[in-house]
Amino acid sequence: MSAPTWLTVDSDDLRHLPVYQGHPTRSKRHYDGEKEILSTRFREGWAGFLAWMQRHDASVTLFVISDLLEQEDFSRLLRDALKQFGTRLTIGCHGHTHRSWSAWGEDKAGFAAMLSQSTTLLKEHAGESFRPYFRAPSGYVAPWMAEVLAREGYKVDSSVNPSWLVRKKAAGHTWSEVTKAMKANGLIERPWLTTWTLPVNGPALFRFPLSLLARRAWKRTGTAFTKSEMYRVEDEKGDLTTVYCHILDFARNEGGWTPPLNLPRA
Template sequence: MEGTFSVTVDIEDWYHIPSVCSSPYAVYRSVNEFFDKWKGQYDFLTEPTKRTLNMLEEFNITATFFVVADTIEHYPGLIESIAEKGHEIACHGLHHACKIDPETKKPLMSAEEFEQKTLLAKRNLEKISGEKVIGYRAPNALVGGWMLDSLERIGFKYDSSVSVNSLYNKTDSSLKTVSSYPYYPVERGLEAGDERNFIEFPWAYYQNLLKIPASGGPVLRFLGAPLVLNGLIQSLKRGHTIFYFHPLDISCAKFPSIGNNRPFYWCVKGKLVERRIRHILKSLRSIKKLCLRDYPGIS
């Protein structure tokens, strides 16, 4: 088997998902509105994040954590504990808001607003981690080519949001020239182009008659470990690839039952999903694992 891979973790809580906050169909227009109005328990993130850190330490893995920056305010000490373990801190947006419309893929904000908010998130995360934050993952994996140009302008070195598959496309591009291994995106787009000082790390997929997303996350919860593992193994033969999950995926708590359009989103999670993650990490134990900041193409 050839290639290397990176373990990545998305740090967000249950209310960050688009059915609850910050999407065109959300219950709350923003996370700030959520905190103004929500009176119940909100922290379902801290406990599974601590278990995630213990699991990564058990496997001797240094991961890249894509962090929603507003967690700094609402979970004192949590992001610091990730950085103290030596994991890379990367950016998952200021408030996990959608930047392009899930249906039309048109921008939901100007490039100037995107850069202003993302730069604030970057600086807040850098204060906490004590390191440069150079990586970005689009909230809900909704990403447009214009966003990558903005990211490069404000000091990011890479993005990891693109998922090539036959089931859905969360980008504003056809992705005809993109596979599952790192590439340099063209300016003002997401197709593969000439070398530049910015890299895209797309997600893994399993290819048979169709290309099935196989990088982790909801696919791991709903379709199981064999598909994800086979997709990772297949993608590793093409080159470097990505595995990801959320601490929420392994939470055993019952989340509040609010949200539009996704009533079954968290119906599979907890210890079952933790066993699946452990199975994948054990199966790929011998493969070299890279923190994304240490990928050879990043300068």
């Protein structure tokens, strides 16, 4: 029997993409859009996300980049979604910006300051839907971050993409070392689903040939759990499968794209 599935979605807008923001070598292009307002593609993706949520009964965790909450339009969209779906839609932290923390070297003080700022904003806007769950932007996570996460009150990390293709994101460490650091600091690590140690989440859903593996892997996952089963995320003895996509993905196919999953019907 397949492990139950934890559905997660990341809230990156176009300006947060690594080509524009957050990485010491990859972020070389200038974002030409207006940074103070949501992109058209994000708005289209958000509409698609809401339509998808209405068609099933699974619980979803949205990892929010909290600088979005400095914009009234996103704050309103999130407020309306939480009113509509209640705690079936939970909110985790995806950083205040899309900074690839482990790519810059150890900076516990800077990371702690960011987490404090981000957590305050998320709690203010998400209320009872906030959860102390963290996902490092682009999966750039290193062992030194575990201590800070624990000190700031986080219980779950979901940043590890245990694939050899992206091992450099652990800043010279192994994914096992990152996971051990999380456990040593009292956090539960919820790594992303892989197939044959290859990525199948996020961008991999749309990059050939990984996209072929990804769609097949997602279709084979266990049933996504509902609101009453959200306790599983913090149950260290329980096994589950973690998958993620982006709000921007829901704008694909003219707003008709949906994750290839086994979902409980609404």
